[in-house]
Amino acid sequence: MYPRQFEYVAPSSIEDAVRELGNADMAKVMSGGMSLIPLMKLRLFSPELVVDIGRIGGLDQISDNGDHWSIGALVTHAQTAASGLPTALTTSASWTGDVQVRNRGTTCGAVAHADIAADQPSAVLALGGVMVAQGPSGTREIAAEDFFVDVLTSALEPNEILTEIRIPKRGGGSSYDKLGRRGGHTDYAVAGVSAWVSKNGSVSEARVALTGVGTKPTLAHGVMEAIAGTDGSDAAIEAAAERAVEGVTVLEDLYGSVEYKSHLAKVMVKRALKQAIANA
Secondary structure, eight states, X not given: OOOOOOEEEOOSSHHHHHHHHTTOSSEEEESSOTTHHHHHHTTSOOOSEEEEOTTOTTOSOEEEOSSEEEEETTXXXXXXXXXXXXHHHHHHHHTSXXXXXXXXXXXXXXXXXXXXXXXXXXXXXXXXXXXEEEETTEEEXXXXXXXXXXXXXXXXXXXXXXXXXXXXXXXXXXXXXEEETTSTTOSSEEEEEEEEEEEESEEEEEEEEEESSSSSOEEOHHHHHHHTTSOOOHHHHHHHHTTTTTTOOOOOBTTBOHHHHHHHHXXXXXXXXXXHHHHO
């Protein structure tokens, strides 16, 4: 199917892009287009204006800024996968789509799209990332746990652009594991889990995030509470994983019932936590 008719602009600066967003009642930002274009072809999204930021210079770099890494708006999945960023993020980027998607799609684009089953949003959540959005009044920072609002809905305002993701340098170890819709690590996650753990003898702190399970990428607060202060043993991980979907509205869909996805979330929590603890 072809998308409905729309206008297209390719600004040369973020400021111009923000201005263009404000000139239309219904506009969408495009970086790589790997999420937006398929939805437009299915007519699930029909913006009157597409603002392509792909030609804006200076947004395609991963930089080391002392206490954090910065991922620019045009950094591709392939760049993120090949970077020296924490394992949860590099693994989730390397398992995003196929080769063509990873070479064209962007990490910031995937996060801004806020798909319920995408890989990298859970990693950004687990790693305590901060989103930098630019709008008419300048820039603002949005913590990852406040960024994902609902199905395909983020905290970005209609006239804001996600220009950067900041990943704090927190030490510890992280990991990502999932079951894809076609089995293994391919396609969107039926259930996926990113975990970050800080360990000094015992587990001093942990962040665990789910994808594919509920209405949005979300932190598994029950798991985080249960694993903190333990010795990180298999028994402790097993007990913590039992709280995987505590407080989460689990969605039944074509890929699994509520019972199945709840069970799978526990399995993926065990795997991700065990690997993160090993990496720590």
